[in-house]
Amino acid sequence: MFSLNVSERFRLLILLVTVLVLVGPSFEPSVLAADSSASSARYRLVWNDDPASTVTIAWDQLEGEDPVVYYGPEDFGTDWEKYPSSQKPTRLNPGYREMNNHFAKLKKLKPDQAYYFVIKDSKSVGKRFWFRTAPKKPKPFTFVAGGDTKSQGFELEVGRLSNQMVAKLRPLFVLFDGDFTSGDGTNPDSWKLWFDDWMDQATTPDGRLTPIIPVHGNHENGEKDVIQQLFDTPYQDKCRTNIYYDISIAGKLLSIIVLNTQIETGGKQKAWLKKRLKKFRKSTFTMACYHKPFFPHTKKKRENPTQYENWAPLFDKYGLDLALDADSHMTKVTYPIRPSDEEGSHQGFIRDDEKGTVYIGEGSWGARPRPNNDDKPWTLRSGSFNQIKWIQVFPETDEAAARIDIRTIKIATTKDRKIQDTYVDKVGALDEADVFAIPEDITLFSTEPYGSVIRIPFVK
Numbered sequence: 001m002f003s004l005n006v007s008e009r010f011r012l013l014i015l016l017v018t019v020l021v022l023v024g025p026s027f028e029p030s031v032l033a034a035d036s037s038a039s040s041a042r043y044r045l046v047w048n049d050d051p052a053s054t055v056t057i058a059w060d061q062l063e064g065e066d067p068v069v070y071y072g073p074e075d076f077g078t079d080w081e082k083y084p085s086s087q088k089p090t091r092l093n094p095g096y097r098e099m100n101n102h103f104a105k106l107k108k109l110k111p112d113q114a115y116y117f118v119i120k121d122s123k124s125v126g127k128r129f130w131f132r133t134a135p136k137k138p139k140p141f142t143f144v145a146g147g148d149t150k151s152q153g154f155e156l157e158v159g160r161l162s163n164q165m166v167a168k169l170r171p172l173f174v175l176f177d178g179d180f181t182s183g184d185g186t187n188p189d190s191w192k193l194w195f196d197d198w199m200d201q202a203t204t205p206d207g208r209l210t211p212i213i214p215v216h217g218n219h220e221n222g223e224k225d226v227i228q229q230l231f232d233t234p235y236q237d238k239c240r241t242n243i244y245y246d247i248s249i250a251g252k253l254l255s256i257i258v259l260n261t262q263i264e265t266g267g268k269q270k271a272w273l274k275k276r277l278k279k280f281r282k283s284t285f286t287m288a289c290y291h292k293p294f295f296p297h298t299k300k301k302r303e304n305p306t307q308y309e310n311w312a313p314l315f316d317k318y319g320l321d322l323a324l325d326a327d328s329h330m331t332k333v334t335y336p337i338r339p340s341d342e343e344g345s346h347q348g349f350i351r352d353d354e355k356g357t358v359y360i361g362e363g364s365w366g367a368r369p370r371p372n373n374d375d376k377p378w379t380l381r382s383g384s385f386n387q388i389k390w391i392q393v394f395p396e397t398d399e400a401a402a403r404i405d406i407r408t409i410k411i412a413t414t415k416d417r418k419i420q421d422t423y424v425d426k427v428g429a430l431d432e433a434d435v436f437a438i439p440e441d442i443t444l445f446s447t448e449p450y451g452s453v454i455r456i457p458f459v460k
Contacts, residue, residue: 038126039063040119042099042195045211046231047173047247051134052111055211056232057119060195061100064123069104071117077128080120096229098188103232111136129207134172138253138284138395138402142435144169144210146388147177147217147291147326148363151190154419156197158386158412159366161424163201165409166210168429168439169390172249174202174210175256177326177361178217178291186222191230204429216243216260217291217326224262236272244269246276252283253402254393259290265310273311277318284395284402285321285456293325295347297332297362297382298370308348312339315357321456322404324389326363329370331408331445332382334359336458344377351378353458360389360406360454368414380454381447386411392436404456408445 042060049056061067069087076082085106093101109115112135119126135141144166149159166174181190203209214231216224225240227233234245241263248255257276260269273288280286293301294308315323316338336356337349344350364386372382387408396402413420428440444452 038119039121039123040067040102040126041199042192043119043129043199043209044195044231045131045209046233047134047211047213048232048234048245049105051173051211051247051249052136053109053133054105054107055109055115055131055133056103056105057117058101058103058230058232059119060192061102061121064121067102067119067121069106069117069119071106071115073110073113073115075116075128075130078118078125080118080125083117091232093229097191097226099192101230105232109133112139127207129203129209131209131211132172135250137251139250140392140394140436141172141250141253142169142390142392143173143175143249144171144388144390145175145177145289145324145361146363146365147215147361148179148329149181149194149366150368151182151187151193154414154417155366155368156193157366158414158419158422160197160201161422162365162386162388162411163197164424165388165411165427166202167204168424168427170204170208170430170432170435171210171390173213175213175289175324176215176365177289177324177363178215179219179326179363179367180214180217180227181219183219184222185220185226206432208432213247213256213258213289215258215289215291215326216262218262221262237268242268244272246280248280248283250393250395252280253395254285254287254404255280255283257286257288259288259311261290261292261304261307265307270310270314274314274318277314277320281318285393285404286319287322287324288315288320289324291325292327293359293362295349295374295376296328297372297374297376297379298328298330299374300370301328303347305348308339312348315339316355319355320357322406323357323359323361325359325361328362329364329367330362330372330382330384331364331387332360332362332372333380333406333408333454334376335378335380336456337378346377349376349378353460356458358406358454358456358458365411368417380450381445383408383445385413385445387445401457406454406456407452410443410445 070083340350423443
C-alpha cells in the first residue's frame, strides 16, 4: 500500500474537484443515456396531424422485440416504469429501405408541453429524448425552413452544419422542403445516413428532438411514396403518392399548406389547394411550401409555368402571405408580388407591397450552391451560399400587430467543390427559455435598406 504526503493529497483533491466540475452535468438524471447498445435507432419526430395534441415518433428497430414508447410530462430519465403513459407501434413498415421502420403516434397530448420519452424493447432501453407540442392558441414560436441535402462529399458535411444550427436555435419544428438524399431516393444507405445524421447533429445536448414537416422533392422520385413510407406523412385520395396536406400551428396563427411539385399540379391537387386556401382565410397567416420554384433565380434550372398557372392565381385570390420553395441550391427573398400581365410586370408577377405574397427559399441546406444569375425586377435579395431560413411568428398584442420575421442564416460558402468558409461552430446555442434571442456570432444575410430581417406584413 502506498501513502501520500499532504502536498500530494491536496493536488489529488484539486484534480478530483476539477473533474467533477467538468463532467458533473452529464450525470444529471434527466440526460442520462441508456446502454450505448440500445436496439432502436434513427429516431425522427413527425408532425402529421394536430401538432398541439399529437406527434408521431418513428425509428429503426435494430434488434429486440415488443418495443413500447413510454412517455410523460415529467423527466424520469431512462427509468421507463415511472412514465405514466405508453404507446405500442401504430404502424410497422419492416424492410423498407432496409430498415425496420416503426411508428408510434402519441395522441391526447397537452398543448405547449414538454414530453419526455424512452423506447423499451425486449433487449434494452433507449436513451431519453424529449419534444415540445405546439401551442393551441396564438403564441409566438420559431421554426427553421429549408431543403436540399446530399449523401456524400463536402455537400454532406455542409448539411451536417445546417443540422447543427437547428440544435443551436431550438425551433418548434423544421419544415424540410424536399430532396433529402442524393440520387432518386431509392438508396437505403443514403436514408440511413440522413437519419443517423439528423439524430446525431440536430438533437440538443439535453436530448430535445425537433419535429419535422416533410415535403416531397424531385430526389424522392424513384418511388413517389417514399416520404410517406419513412415519415408517415398524410396523403390524399387513398393514394400514397398524393402527398400534400396541411398543418396549423398555434390555433390558426400560421396555417401551412404542403404541396407536391412532382405530381400533377392541376386536377385534384389544385382543387384541394383551393379548398384549403378558402378554409384558411381566417388564419392570421397562411403559408405554402413546395419543392420547385415557379421561376428559379438561377439560369441552370428550368422554369415551371404550368405550376405557376395552377397555383399562383389561387395564392393571390385567397391572400397567401408566404411561399417557400427549394431545388435551385441558392437563396432568394422576393418583394410581395402577385400575378399580373400589366405594364411593369415580369414573368407574370408584379410587386404589390400591400396584397402580394413573399416568396422565399430555393434550398441549399447542404447541396452545392448554384449561381444566383437570374434575378427579377421583383427580387428583394438573392445569394449563392448554403443557408437556412429562421422564421419567427408573433400574434397580435395590445402593443403590436401580428407579424412574421424572416432571417436567412449563412451556413457555408464553397468554391471548386470544396468548403471555403463555415459559419456555425462559433454560434452560441440558445437557451430553451429564450429561443427568440439572436445568437452570438451568428452570420445573417443582410442587404440595404432592409437589413437582416424581412417582415410580413412588409415594411418598406
